Amino acid sequence: MKKIFVLLALVIVAASCKKSNPDFQKEASNPRFLERAQNMLTESIIHDIFAPPVSSRIYMYSSVAGYEAAILGDPKFKSLVGQLNGFESVAKPEPGLEYCFPLASTRAFLSVGKKLTFAQELYVEFDKQIEEDFRKTGMPDDVYERSVTLGDSIAASVMRWAAKDNYKQTRGFRFTVTNLPGTWTPTPPAYMDAVEPYWNKVRPVMLDSASQFRAPAPSKFDLTKGSPYYKEVMDSYETVKNLTNDQRDIANFWDCNPFKMNITGHAMFATKKMSPGGHWLGIVAQISRQYKKSYAETAEALALTSIAIFDGFISCWDEKYRSIRIRPETVINASIDKTWIPVLQTPPFPEYTSGHSTISRAAAEVLTKVYGDNVAFNDSTEVPYGLPPRKFTSFIQASDEASISRLYGGIHFRPALDEGAKQGSKVGQYLLSTVKTRK
Numbered sequence: 001m002k003k004i005f006v007l008l009a010l011v012i013v014a015a016s017c018k019k020s021n022p023d024f025q026k027e028a029s030n031p032r033f034l035e036r037a038q039n040m041l042t043e044s045i046i047h048d049i050f051a052p053p054v055s056s057r058i059y060m061y062s063s064v065a066g067y068e069a070a071i072l073g074d075p076k077f078k079s080l081v082g083q084l085n086g087f088e089s090v091a092k093p094e095p096g097l098e099y100c101f102p103l104a105s106t107r108a109f110l111s112v113g114k115k116l117t118f119a120q121e122l123y124v125e126f127d128k129q130i131e132e133d134f135r136k137t138g139m140p141d142d143v144y145e146r147s148v149t150l151g152d153s154i155a156a157s158v159m160r161w162a163a164k165d166n167y168k169q170t171r172g173f174r175f176t177v178t179n180l181p182g183t184w185t186p187t188p189p190a191y192m193d194a195v196e197p198y199w200n201k202v203r204p205v206m207l208d209s210a211s212q213f214r215a216p217a218p219s220k221f222d223l224t225k226g227s228p229y230y231k232e233v234m235d236s237y238e239t240v241k242n243l244t245n246d247q248r249d250i251a252n253f254w255d256c257n258p259f260k261m262n263i264t265g266h267a268m269f270a271t272k273k274m275s276p277g278g279h280w281l282g283i284v285a286q287i288s289r290q291y292k293k294s295y296a297e298t299a300e301a302l303a304l305t306s307i308a309i310f311d312g313f314i315s316c317w318d319e320k321y322r323s324i325r326i327r328p329e330t331v332i333n334a335s336i337d338k339t340w341i342p343v344l345q346t347p348p349f350p351e352y353t354s355g356h357s358t359i360s361r362a363a364a365e366v367l368t369k370v371y372g373d374n375v376a377f378n379d380s381t382e383v384p385y386g387l388p389p390r391k392f393t394s395f396i397q398a399s400d401e402a403s404i405s406r407l408y409g410g411i412h413f414r415p416a417l418d419e420g421a422k423q424g425s426k427v428g429q430y431l432l433s434t435v436k437t438r439k
Helices: 002-018 024-028 032-048 052-073 101-116 120-135 141-162 228-241 245-253 276-290 295-323 328-335 355-371 395-408 414-434
Strands: 260-264 267-271 377-379 390-392
Touching: 032 052, 032 101, 032 120, 032 276, 032 295, 052 101, 052 141, 052 276, 052 295, 052 355, 101 120, 101 141, 101 295, 228 328, 228 395, 228 414, 245 395, 276 295, 276 355, 276 377, 276 395, 295 355, 295 414, 355 395, 355 414, 390 395, 395 414
Parallel strands: none
Antiparallel strands: 260 267, 377 390
């Protein structure tokens, strides 16, 4: 009997020790938890092979959910409720009860991410590990359970908002190729159907409409020597033919092709990478770590950047399926040189404007505001894909390189880059002028 009492006493002591850590809130506020969730979501998106616009939607809703929970513990931040189109309410904590808001944030982020992706089995071990790591902080069980419930409730609020963005109504529709001179047609090697031809029907998050920052019409399709269009074609053609090693490295670094078809002999296989949006959100995590930003500050940067990227894609795709511009590979092979091959695989959607140019500049505008001008950083986002880091002195410089990479890669004409960057800059600046995250 004495042994039983001793054992019971030890259990009680162990339990009380587990709940007595006064620093659990500080330890649980490590932004590394959110970064890990972001990386897990990226892994899931890559696995499921979502197109860049769809990926941006997944990142955006997940990041907004994470932000709404993260800021509950810091009075200087402002909710996005009432600031974003259709976002009218979000779950709140019960007054007088203790929560761990970083835990609620990580949970909300992941909960939304899992609902918007398919490969649920990918999360099983990750969920176990991140739960274990949160519990290792010495968080009381009641605080843990309460925070998880709050995170799930915030995620549910965000999913109700997402359900009304017209995304489901755009599923299943295919683009009809017109075969008119100068218009887009499927490109080798897979000759895939056009991606997301009705993306401009999806509700923007903060833009008034998909066409709010409409790009000017591209130059007239005219292969007469000396015409503006002919000069654009020859610029792309000659650039690829005379590419330097550094230019080739730039093209490959910013490829960000979620689904690349490779042909070896008679065999064809696919390789998968993160999307352009995933690349920029990876940069956010790197910068947050580099400058030792708090959990809430990291959540803020992810939310704002993901919103800029999401609306940037809507703005860009609105123009893509208005002008339905032919790709360099198609026109050069047909009219200039049938042996010419671009460095990068041509994406399966129209050429004008450049999606990477648009969203990169939108993201750069936001990050410049959040972190400041002339922030030097090493971008190691592509290291997992065998590419060395690249050094940048500012976010704008990085966005400029991302943009020009499309010319070096042979998949765009120069005006698509220039006008895409202008489009993205307007999206980013509009976001910063209309959405406020600080009181």
